[in-house]
Amino acid sequence: MSSDDALSWTNWARTASATPRRRASPRDEAELGGLVARAAAEGLPVRAVGAGHSFTPAAVTDGLLLDLDRLSLVERIARGGADGTDGDAILVTVGAGIRLHRLNEALAAAGLAMRNLGDIDRQSVAGAISTGTHGTGARLGGLATQVRGVRVVGADGEVREASPAHEPGLFEVSRLGLGVTGILSAVTLEVVPAFLLRAQEEPWPLDRVLERLGTPDDPDGLVGGNDHFEFYWFPHTRRALTKRNNRLAPDEEAVELERLRTTGPGPVARARTWVDEELLSNGAFELVNRLATAVPRVTPRLNAVSARALAPRTYVAPSHHVFVTSRRVRFREMEYAVPREHLVDVLSSIDAWLDRSGEHVPFPVEVRFAAPDDVWLSTAHGRETAYVAVHQYARLPHERYFDAVERIVAEVGGRPHWGKMHGLAADRFRELYPRFDDAVAVRDATDPEGVFANGYTDRVLGPAPAARR
Numbered sequence: 001m002s003s004d005d006a007l008s009w010t011n012w013a014r015t016a017s018a019t020p021r022r023r024a025s026p027r028d029e030a031e032l033g034g035l036v037a038r039a040a041a042e043g044l045p046v047r048a049v050g051a052g053h054s055f056t057p058a059a060v061t062d063g064l065l066l067d068l069d070r071l072s073l074v075e076r077i078a079r080g081g082a083d084g085t086d087g088d089a090i091l092v093t094v095g096a097g098i099r100l101h102r103l104n105e106a107l108a109a110a111g112l113a114m115r116n117l118g119d120i121d122r123q124s125v126a127g128a129i130s131t132g133t134h135g136t137g138a139r140l141g142g143l144a145t146q147v148r149g150v151r152v153v154g155a156d157g158e159v160r161e162a163s164p165a166h167e168p169g170l171f172e173v174s175r176l177g178l179g180v181t182g183i184l185s186a187v188t189l190e191v192v193p194a195f196l197l198r199a200q201e202e203p204w205p206l207d208r209v210l211e212r213l214g215t216p217d218d219p220d221g222l223v224g225g226n227d228h229f230e231f232y233w234f235p236h237t238r239r240a241l242t243k244r245n246n247r248l249a250p251d252e253e254a255v256e257l258e259r260l261r262t263t264g265p266g267p268v269a270r271a272r273t274w275v276d277e278e279l280l281s282n283g284a285f286e287l288v289n290r291l292a293t294a295v296p297r298v299t300p301r302l303n304a305v306s307a308r309a310l311a312p313r314t315y316v317a318p319s320h321h322v323f324v325t326s327r328r329v330r331f332r333e334m335e336y337a338v339p340r341e342h343l344v345d346v347l348s349s350i351d352a353w354l355d356r357s358g359e360h361v362p363f364p365v366e367v368r369f370a371a372p373d374d375v376w377l378s379t380a381h382g383r384e385t386a387y388v389a390v391h392q393y394a395r396l397p398h399e400r401y402f403d404a405v406e407r408i409v410a411e412v413g414g415r416p417h418w419g420k421m422h423g424l425a426a427d428r429f430r431e432l433y434p435r436f437d438d439a440v441a442v443r444d445a446t447d448p449e450g451v452f453a454n455g456y457t458d459r460v461l462g463p464a465p466a467a468r469r
Contacts, residue, residue: 007019007020007021007022007023007065009023009049009052009059009065010052011052011053011054011055011059012051012052012053012122012330013053013055013330013331013332013333013394014330014394015055015056015057015332015421016054016055016056016057016058016059016060017060018057018059018060018061018062018065019062020061020062020063020064020065021044021062021063021064022039022044022063022064022065023064023065023066023067024064024065024066024067025066025067025068025069025070026066026068026070026071027070028070028071029071029151029153029159029185029186032066032068032071032153032183032185033153033157033158033159034157035064035066036064036066036153036154036155036157036182036183036451037155037156037157038157039063039064039451040155040156040157040449040451044063044064045061045062045063045064045450045451045452045453045454046061046063046064046066046155046183046451046452047059047060047061047063047064047065047066047179047452047454048065048066048067048068048126048127048179048183048184049065049066049067049068049127050068050069050097050099050123050124050126050127050128051099051122051123051124051127053120053122053123053127053419054127054131054419054420055332055333055334055419055420055421056131056418056419056420056421056422056456057454057455057456058130058131058178058179058418058419058454058456058457060454060455060456061454066183067097068095068096068097068124068126068183068184068185069097069099069124070097071095071096071097071098071185071186072094072095072097072098072099072102073094073095073098074092074093074094074095074098074103074106075093075094075095075186076091076092076093077090077091077092077093077110077112078090078091078092078093089148089190090112090190090191090192090193091148091149091188091189091190091191092107092112092188092189092191093149093186093187093188093189094106094125094186094187094188094189095125095185095186096124096125096126096151096183096184096185096186096187097124097125097126098124098125099121099122099123099124099125100117100120100121100122100123100124100125100128101121101122101324103125104117104121104320104324107191107194107320108194108318108320111193111194112191112192112193112194113191113192113193113194113195113318113319113320114143114146114189114191114192114319114320115140115146115190115191115192116134116135116136116137116140116141116142116143116146116228116323117135117143117319117320117323117324118133118134118135118143118323119135119323119324119325119327120133120324120325120327121320121323121324125187125189126179126184126187127419128143129143129144129147129175129176129187130175130176130177130178130179130184130418131176131178131417131418131419132144132176132377132378132379132417132418132419133419134368134370134379134380134387135228135323135368135370136228136229136230136368136369136370136387137227137228137229137369137370137371138216138217138223138224138229138369138370138371138384139216139227139371140227140228140370140371141370141371141373141375141378141380142176142370142373142375142378142379142380144175144176144373144375144378145373145375145378146189146190146191147175147187147188147189147190148163148164148188148189148190149161149162149163149171149187149188150162150163150170150171150174150175150184150186150187150188151184151185151186151187152170152174152181152182152183152184152185153182153183153184153185154181154182154446154447155182155447155449155451155452159185160182162174163188169438169441169442169445170442170446172375172376172377172435172438172439172442173376173377173439173442173443173446175187175375176375176376176377176378176418177376177377177439177442177443178418178456178457178460178461179452180443180446180447180452180453180457180461181442181443181446181447181452182446182447182452183452194318194319195247195248195253195318195319196247196248196253196256196257196260196316196317196318196319197227197228197245197246197247197248197316197317197318197319197322197323198245198246198247198248198314198315198316199243199244199245199313199314199315199316199317199322200242200243200244200245200246200312200313200314201241201242201243201244201310201312201313201314202241202242202244202312203239203240203241203242203307203308203310203312204231204239204240204241204242205238205239205240206233206237206238206239206240207238209222209231209233209240209242210344210347213343213344216340216369216371216384222242222244223340223369226244226245226246227245227246227247228243228244228245228246228323229242229243229244229245229369230242230243230366230367230368230369231243231366231367232364232365232366232367233347233364233365233367234303234304234307234364234365235303235350235351235354235361235362235363235364235365236299236300236303236304236354236360236361237300237303237304237307239303239304239307239308240307241307241310241364245322245323248316256316260316260317290395292360292362292393292396293393293395293396296360297360299360299361299362300360303362303364329393330393330394331363331391331392331393331394332391332392332394332398332402332421333389333390333391333420333421334389334390334398334402334405334406334416334417334420334421334422335366335387335388335389335390335416335417335420336387336388336389336405336406336409336414336415336416336417336422337370337379337380337385337386337387337414337415337416337417338385338386338387338388338409338412338413338414338415339383339384339385339386339412339413340369340383340384340385340386341384342386342412343367343386343388345412346386346388346408346409346412346414347365347367347388349408350365350388350390350404350405350408353404353405353408357400357404359400359401359404360396361390361392361401362393362396363390363391363392363393364391365388365389365390365391366387366388366389366391367386367387367388367389368386368387368389369384369385369386369387370385370387371384371385372384372385376433376435376436376438376439377418377433377435377436377439379415379416379417379418381433381434381435382434387417388405388409388414389417389420390402390405398421402421403423406422406423413432415432415433418460424460425459425460426440426459426460426461426462429460429461439461440461440462443461443464444464444465447464448464448465448466449464449465449466450463450464450465450466450467453467
């Protein structure tokens with residue numbers, strides 16, 4: 001193996017790669033600070049990498065690439081007023097490199113849980129919050145809204161603490177800002193007591209789904225009437241898979257907890273989980289996509305079969321088991337946050353373009369929802385949001401499809417997910433985000449030399465001051 005091979009890095013989607021001059025995996029915060037300070041003194045740029053689940057080149061560098069996996073301790077749990085917490089808040093401080101699945105396990109062991117999660121749990125906490133990872137729920141925000149404090153290592157190697165009350169600008173851009181203020185070493189999250197969810201998954205006609213979405217505050221609508229709602233539309237069909245996840249009432253939860261403790265999920269539930277998630281969603285889905293690649297014209301028929309293959313199922317499980325889905329079929333993804341009121345028109349336009357273009361897309365379109373928030377660079381900043389995620393199998397070209405969708409969502413002020421594929425640059429982001437210039441000003445003040453910059457951050461935020469001289 002060559003030295004370049006030992007240093008090389010590629011993300012999960014194989015859409016970005018790098019051969020940095022050095023790679024390091026610091027054992028603790030002090031070592032992390034020393035590595036950063038040394039690299040900065042040598043004029044090397046510095047980036048951190050977690051699981052590599054971003055589809056963008058956010059982690060790419062030719063300088064120092066830091067693996068934070070060893071910064072993965074659960075440092076502290078402060079409950080209800082302890083350590084300065086307010087009211088009933090439960091705060092958990094963790095190393096920034098901890099993977100979400102390990103965090104979920106640690107929280108569950110302590111009788112706690114994240115309020116909301118995305119459907120992938122392989123990411124590091126730092127990577128997930130820095131790129132704006134989110135789940136679904138009309139009254140819930142993304143992971144960054146659950147952050148209450150950060151520790152970040154600057155170019156001088158010093159650790160700075162930030163929160164809404166202390167260095168609020170640094171806090172805002174560190175909790176969602178692609179790591180441009182420094183390297184996150186620890187994150188404090190507000191969590192909740194562990195809870196169960198009743199998951200209901202059911203194929204529906206797409207038109208029925210769209211007619212019954214309702215407004216976010218409509219208790220009879222699919223969006224407002226469920227704690228968590230999402231759906232998957234199969235292109236070239238009028239079919240969708242709906243997912244409704246809801247908390248149990250306290251008395252019902254007590255009964256279900258006792259059942260799960262004594263009997264587990266049961267053989268039928270386990271069999272369905274394996275068939276639906278492992279066979280149909282991974283093994284068979286891989287075969288479907290390979291067939292669509294070999295014979296594109298059969299894609300509409302394959303999608304119609306896939307849309308009807310998943311049988312309805314209902315089950316109860318701990319929240320993090322319900323939120324997370326295994327994803328082993330490799331794909332490319334672009335996701336845009338659009339104003340909730342424009343969702344139906346956006347989907348109709350995508351459907352019309354597919355009909356006109358002759359493009360074949362075997363991957364479902366995923367639609368989720370989020371409440372407005374005040375995080376400066378959140379895709380849901382200041383508006384009721386629907387997320388439209390388009391995917392293409394890794395063996396198929398995606399450019400024409402993604403470009404078309406990007407043109408469609410541009411008409412309604414769509415904001416791209418910071419960690420997924422898109423073609424926008426800083427000038428457009430300035431139009432889309434009211435606090436964009438504030439975020440850039442914080443970046444400029446904390447990293448004027450661009451130590452934590454790379455080509456992607458230069459594109460989406462503009463270059464650091466040193467590069468503009």
